[in-house]
Amino acid sequence: MKSKTKFSKKLLPSLNGTGQGYFTQPTISNKQIIFVCENDLWQVPLEGGRAQRLTSSRSETHSPVYSPNGQWIACCTMEEGEHDVYLMESSGGPLQRLTWLNSVTHIVGWSHDGQYIWFRSTHQAVHSRGSDAWIFRVSINGGPIERLPYGPAMTVDLQVNGKKGVVLGRNTLSNSRWKRYRGGMAGEIWVDKNNSGDFKRLFRDLQGNPVSPFWLRERLWFVSDHDGIGNLFSCTPEGGRLRQETFQKEYYVRFPATDGKALIYHVGGELLTLDLEEKSGPERETLIPIGWHSTKTRLQRRFFYGDEYWEETMIHPQGHEVALTARGKLFSMPFWEQAVRQHGIRDGVRYRMPCWLPNGKLAAISDAPLKKNKTKKLSAMEEQLDVFGSTPTEFPDCSHRLPPGRMQEIAVSPRFQHLALTTSRMELFLINAETGRISKLDDSKIREISDPVFSPDGRWLAYTKHLSLELTAIFLLDL
CATH class of the missing domain: 2.20.25 (N-terminal domain of TfIIb)
Structure with missing residues (x-):
């Protein structure tokens, strides 16, 4: 199904390849787009055309970002076991590994001079959740990494053309992952207009989940689903003059990217571009026609x-x-x-x-x-x-x-058609496998009961139960 939004669509029948791919995570530089499909990187012109595969990875490749001069691509992949930062020429070539962190890692951008790759990582966090990440940088020549002074954050973007604004995204996992989430881990946008270290949170009262904040033409852009579907919005650095920029009705806008001249994003497995010169309205959105040719290896039958x-x-x-x-x-x-x-x-x-x-x-x-x-x-x-x-x-x-909860351990009576089951609710049950009768034998107020085992004659059941957080004992039950 396609989005109900009436965006302009160019048709290039001669580009039809092996069928529609799922195009995601685009990045753009000088009218060239690199995107992810089938866990590999592909390149296509902004006006559309035949996509060229740049990588043939043995693992997932994600979060590609062009360098400011368009010469390099930073991305994350698991080529050697874990998600780490890699560097590659934007025209294709071997991947050069730059980090060895063994943690959740995503590329978030580049320094303005193109000498450092900025990425988020959880390797110094107490928990490995993405929302606990910090922002780091690493030189394109390799070497030690450096943590940037922004505190916990998932994204960061700096203004260009002499402006000093900094915008941080906290808890800003893609809002399409948990649509219309309104809980305590909803996205937060923090802005420092002068790079003074004094950040102000915007949209405290916005009933949505704002994510992916970035600067474009002196305005702050972000994706929010406070109207029900994730769309692009923009505002002033102070959070004023909020304006809706895209008008998707079915699929969320995801992974917006810009080089300051053009804006692209992903909607429902397609790549779209937004006309920055036109006034607000659905007619600004244009589908990028992509001729995609692949053997679809990951959809083929596999034998194990x-x-x-x-x-x-x-x-x-x-x-x-x-x-x-x-x-x-x-x-x-x-x-x-x-x-x-x-x-x-x-x-x-x-x-x-x-x-x-x-x-x-x-x-x-x-x-x-x-x-x-x-x-x-x-x-x-x-x-x-x-x-x-x-x-x-x-x-x-x-x-x-079965009893309530998730069944965790099972033991079978050697003489009778009985099963002993422990559950995630810290309870122990006996089930008759012929009649289905359930009998509760014991429960714990501290931790789950474990290690049930029947005696050879089926009369006794032994199991382990916590007496305290540090102390356990073996219990013996006459059935």
């Missing part, structure tokens, strides 16, 4: 070795086969003969915590709808206990409701 994705295993009580989950699917496999067999719904359901019952049936916890009488269904947020026969089937022999 199952042993690399085993999650949980349990040997049959008679010792002749094993039950396991891999990539959320439930399997059983004889040790010496026959093939691997899948139990349960083939796709779209996640199974976990498989276990063999003493009668040879296979039980597992799933997020499938309840199939009792093929009519009654659980909420999609709930899980259930599925019990399968020895022969693989799509649907279980029976399904039972």
